[in-house]
Amino acid sequence: MEKILVLDFGGQYNQLIARRVREMNVYAEIVPFNKTTPADICAEGYKGIIFTGGPNSVYDEKSPHFDKGILSAGIPVLGICYGCQLIAYMGGGEVCCAESISEYGKTDLTVTESPLFEGVPQKSVCWMSHTDYVRTPPAGFTVTAVTANCPCAAFADSERKIYGVQFHPEVTHTEYGGRILSNFIKNICGCKGDWTMENFAGTSIAKYREELAGKKVLCALSGGVDSSVAAVLLHKAIGQNLICVFVDHGFLRKDEGDTVERVMKNEMGLNLIRVNAQQRFLGKLAGVTEPEKKRKIIGEEFIRVFEDVAKEIGKVDVLVQGTIYPDVIESGKGDAAVIKSHHNVGGLPDIIEFEKIVEPLRDLFKDEVRAVGRQLGIPEYLVSRQPFPGPGLAIRVIGDITAEKLDILREADAIFREELDNSEFGGKANQYFAVLTNCRTVGVMGDARTYGYTVALRAVTTDDFMTADFARIPFDVLAKASNRITNEVRSVSRVVYDITAKPPATVEWE
Ligand code: XMP
16 A cells, blocks of 8 residues: 655644645555654655654754654655754754744745646745744755745755755645645655545454454444444444443433434444433533533543443453544644543543553544545444534533533524524534523513523534634524524523634634
8 A cells, every 4th residue: 555654743734744645545644753763664665755844943952853764765755844944954954043034824935846846836825834944955955945034945856856845735825735745745756546545444444353353342432423433443343342332421412312323233233332321420510610620520431431331241451432633632632732621532530441442533534534434334414414522512501511401402402403404504514503501691572571591503614623613604594593492492582693713712612
């Protein structure tokens, strides 16, 4: 299988680089810079290597460096941002550290002829994010691009197929970024591009079939797309040795628990145990209002429930989780700031009675997970479902949670989703739901004063859920949803629509 190595120097766009490569139907593997050697790289048969960006300056004492043997392995290399500076610095070029010329954002780029820039106009816009810059490339390299502040925005040794770009071709703001990456992957590395999600599914199934042979594996099924795909993938690998435990924590949407049980058990043939643990979760959460605390409690309780089930099942060796990449970064990988500790990443208790945890979708973005799901034959309506957070409605009832509030939210949410699904606007929002705020307001019904809950409607458009915009739903669709909610759902006297983007807000209210 053709594959590209993304050598990770800690940059924020590393997964995006891998994703862009995979979009060209070439498998990309991300490996930390210090976890491989030139010998390993040659043995793996990579067709090309991309050095990622990173937060360091090449002059920092502890800045990550690469083994120079990589550049003489005869494999094409593309260094991006820090990766580019490192090639220059380690090859004897000149890297300058000058605060005064740091470039951030869209920048005019002028390129000269180079295999990397085939089909790229002489002038275009690129995305820059750097303080250090390369002043002179190493011996044997020529400058192939400049910007107003960057005398060497790209360099190349076309003979050895080693390239460096100061800007970020993986970011959509770089006008010809896709073309540049495709030039590298297809033309320079010579990849044909025949990798598909079918390969990913096939390779993963084969891998886990071998790795988990003879093991009893327990899968944490939460009801969402991610854990469903993880479960079916593992089921295809190890069949009945996979026991799926579907914990209905009571925070699922209307009718969701029954649908998941029916599809997974009857249609997909999974060995599935449903645990109705609503009371247990509600008890633990009584009076808890702080969102992070809710997540931690739910995450821990999930594991506790599994442990209890595991005791009944007998010895269990491995736990499977449906963690996907955005969960990982938003929970603070490495030194990144913790925004929300998504329960399936952050909330694991210290004492855990499983040998290990397997996360087959950890490197995939949402759309990639859906593609894998389709390959595995999971019904379309389940695969294309909007994402749903692990802690479910517990983080959509603002403040303390009660069974009554959950019922109110479930009804309001079902109405809003139904109205949007049935409207022309339909699938244009990537995630849409209702939130039960803890704000009560005065209303009037008939001749009487009411004092009921305020329901907030949230709908966002986004590519990757890392950033999002509020969906421009037509007013008449909102009006209909509002009207139905206030008429049909007891105790709701007001409906509002959230018009905040992410950032500064997040998709969920908690
Ligand atoms: P935020 O609110 O962080 O949401 O902008 C981004 C995406 O993540 C989902 N989300 C969660 N998923 N556990 C999850 O599994 C969580 O605790 C959690 N919090 C948010 C959210 O629904 C959106 O799709």
